[in-house]
Amino acid sequence: MLKLYxxxxxxxxxxxxxxxxxxxxxxxxxxxxxxxxxxxxxSFLAKNPNGKIPLLELEDGSLLPESNAILFYLAEGTPWLxxxxxxxxxxxxxxxxxxxxxEPYIAVLRYWVRHTSKTPENEPQWAAKEKGGYAALSVMERxxxxxxxxxxxxxxxxxxxxxxxxxxxxQGGFDLTRYAGVCAWIGRFPELPGYVPFPGRLKESDDxxx
Amino acid sequence: MLKLYxxxxxxxxxxxxxxxxxxxxxxxxxxxxxxxxxxxxxSFLAKNPNGKIPLLELEDGSLLPESNAILFYLAEGTPWLxxxxxxxxxxxxxxxxxxxxxEPYIAVLRYWVRHTSKTPENEPQWAAKEKGGYAALSVMERxxxxxxxxxxxxxxxxxxxxxxxxxxxxQGGFDLTRYAGVCAWIGRFPELPGYVPFPGRLKESDDxxx
Numbered sequence: 545m546l547k548l549y550x551x552x553x554x555x556x557x558x559x560x561x562x563x564x565x566x567x568x569x570x571x572x573x574x575x576x577x578x579x580x581x582x583x584x585x586x587s588f589l590a591k592n593p594n595g596k597i598p599l600l601e602l603e604d605g606s607l608l609p610e611s612n613a614i615l616f617y618l619a620e621g622t623p624w625l626x627x628x629x630x631x632x633x634x635x636x637x638x639x640x641x642x643x644x645x646x647e648p649y650i651a652v653l654r655y656w657v658r659h660t661s662k663t664p665e666n667e668p669q670w671a672a673k674e675k676g677g678y679a680a681l682s683v684m685e686r687x688x689x690x691x692x693x694x695x696x697x698x699x700x701x702x703x704x705x706x707x708x709x710x711x712x713x714x715q716g717g718f719d720l721t722r723y724a725g726v727c728a729w730i731g732r733f734p735e736l737p738g739y740v741p742f743p744g745r746l747k748e749s750d751d752x753x754x
Numbered sequence: 755m756l757k758l759y760x761x762x763x764x765x766x767x768x769x770x771x772x773x774x775x776x777x778x779x780x781x782x783x784x785x786x787x788x789x790x791x792x793x794x795x796x797s798f799l800a801k802n803p804n805g806k807i808p809l810l811e812l813e814d815g816s817l818l819p820e821s822n823a824i825l826f827y828l829a830e831g832t833p834w835l836x837x838x839x840x841x842x843x844x845x846x847x848x849x850x851x852x853x854x855x856x857e858p859y860i861a862v863l864r865y866w867v868r869h870t871s872k873t874p875e876n877e878p879q880w881a882a883k884e885k886g887g888y889a890a891l892s893v894m895e896r897x898x899x900x901x902x903x904x905x906x907x908x909x910x911x912x913x914x915x916x917x918x919x920x921x922x923x924x925q926g927g928f929d930l931t932r933y934a935g936v937c938a939w940i941g942r943f944p945e946l947p948g949y950v951p952f953p954g955r956l957k958e959s960d961d962x963x964x
Contacts, residue, residue: 593893594855608843610850617843633818633827636846640820644853645804668878683803 546571547601549591551578552743553658555651555708556611557598563618563704566738579659612639615701624701631695638694638702641683642709649676651709653716677713681723684710688725692732699736707733712745756781757811759801761788762953763868765861765918766821767808773828773914776948789869822849825911834911841905848904848912851893852919859886861919863926887923891933894920898935902942909946917943922955 548564548571550557564571576582576597583595592599592609600608600617608614616636619625626632653673656666684706687694694702711730713720720727733739758774758781760767774781786792786807793805802809802819810818810827818824826846829835836842863883866876894916897904904912921940923930930937943949 593896594851596855602840606840608840608847610847610854612850613843613847616846617839620839620842629827629830630812630816630818632830633823636823636826637818637820640822640850640853641804643850644820644857645806647854648858665878668875686803 545603547574548572549574549576549588549599549601550597551576551583554578554597555654555712555742555744556596556647558742558744559611559704559708560598560600560614560618562708562740562742563615563624563701565740566624566704566736567618567622568738569618612636612643612701612705615639615705619701623698624704626695626700634695635700635702639705641680642705645676645683646680646706647709649673649680650713650716650718653677653718654709654712655716657716674717677716677718681710681713681718681720681726684729685723685725688723688729690725692729699732703729703733708742712742715745756813757784758782759784759786759798759809759811760807761786761793764788764807765864765922765952765954766806766857768952768954769821769914769918770808770810770824770828772918772950772952773825773834773911775950776834776914776946777828777832778948779828822846822853822911822915825849825915829911833908834914836905836910844905845910845912849915851890852915855886855893856890856916857919859883859890860923860926860928863887863928864919864922865926867926884927887926887928891920891923891928891930891936894939895933895935898933898939900935902939909942913939913943918952922952925955 546564546569548560550561550573552575576588578597582588583597589595591607594609596609598609598611598614600614602608608617616625626635660666662670684694691697693699694706707730710726711733756779758770760771760783762785786798788807792798793807799805801817804819806819808819808821808824810824812818818827826835836845870876872880894904901907903909904916917940920936921943
């Protein structure tokens with residue numbers, strides 16, 4: 545059986561768990577508390593030298609880190625990944641956009657709001673993080689005003705990748721109501737057969753306000 | 755013919771040009787000066803709403819941004835991308851590592867050293883950028899001490915992706931001599947048939963010291 549090392553508060557981990565549920569794939573979950581430093585322990589670094597969850601362990605013991613690489617691995621040969629060369633590259637385009645132009649702003653501000661509040665180190669970066677996050681949402685809005693899903697009429701791993709932190713962007717202080725296309729797209733996910741909610745979305749009572 | 759929009763000082767763009775040369779694929783190069791703001795102009799944003807180079811325009815007019823998505827598109831069906839499912843996912847694993855855990859440290863410090871020097875905005879982040887860059891080099895070193903290329907005995911797009919900014923990391927102040935495996939790996943690239951050097955490497959005289 546597949547084994548997934550994950551922290552339930554991680555949107556990067558939720559991407560993988562959501563796809564596994566949508567695919568109906570059974571897996572064993574190993575909870576790793578990243579905030580308490582479990583990903584920096586020697587035993588975990590032996591599995592992923594980059595010290596990050598999620599991490600997928602295959603039946604043969606092979607180890608695959610990086611949420612979007614895991615999504616691609618799991619989705620190959622299923623309806624969740626395009627079966628043409630350009631379509632696959634476009635799914636990857638959105639996933640690289642997610643890791644470079646979206647997550648470092650939207651996920652990081654959510655993390656700061658929930659776990660550190662404003663500190664002398666992060667306060668000078670706060671405005672730039674907000675600006676970058678809104679820029680990413682605007683890029684998504686442009687596409688999602690014109691089509692139901694990022695790559696057209698059917699959902700793909702590009703949507704799963706971007707949904708994870710977008711639908712909890714309000715937890716980092718982002719106002720999603722400005723983005724009608726993005727909001728309508730978020731509303732389509734719970735209708736997907738097999739959908740599971742993000743544990744990190746449900747723990748609203750833990751949220752700290754800055 | 756393929757058309758590539760690129761800034762010759764961008765390592766992200768160099769990745770694509772290097773692979774095109776290694777494949778022997780002819781392409782038309784359209785130079786876009788990102789530093790002078792050409793990627794924020796309306797005409798360019800109409801092609802890539804995220805306002806970044808490199809951007810590949812296919813023969814049929816389709817537009818593909820994101821350097822690593824372009825590498826994947828160009829490499830499918832060639833010896834530069836693994837032909838097994840796990841191998842493809844492992845190539846992507848290194849490319850997502852590159853965009854999240856490597857480029858934001860190593861490429862950003864290189865950019866600051868060359869184009870902005872220390873400013874009140876970036877100075878508080880300088881030490882964290884150095885730490886993150888060295889952490890990324892250490893992850894690479896662990897693998898490159900044990901094998902010639904990131905995925906084993908043959909070079910792949912994972913190597914091309916990481917080579918671009920690693921081999922010019924010294925331009926951002928990083929001391930590569932600590933990493934014998936990484937240095938040996940860098941030394942293998944010029945031997946590859948079709949190799950072309952990075953224009954941004956050659957312009958050493960432009961380097962500014964901080």
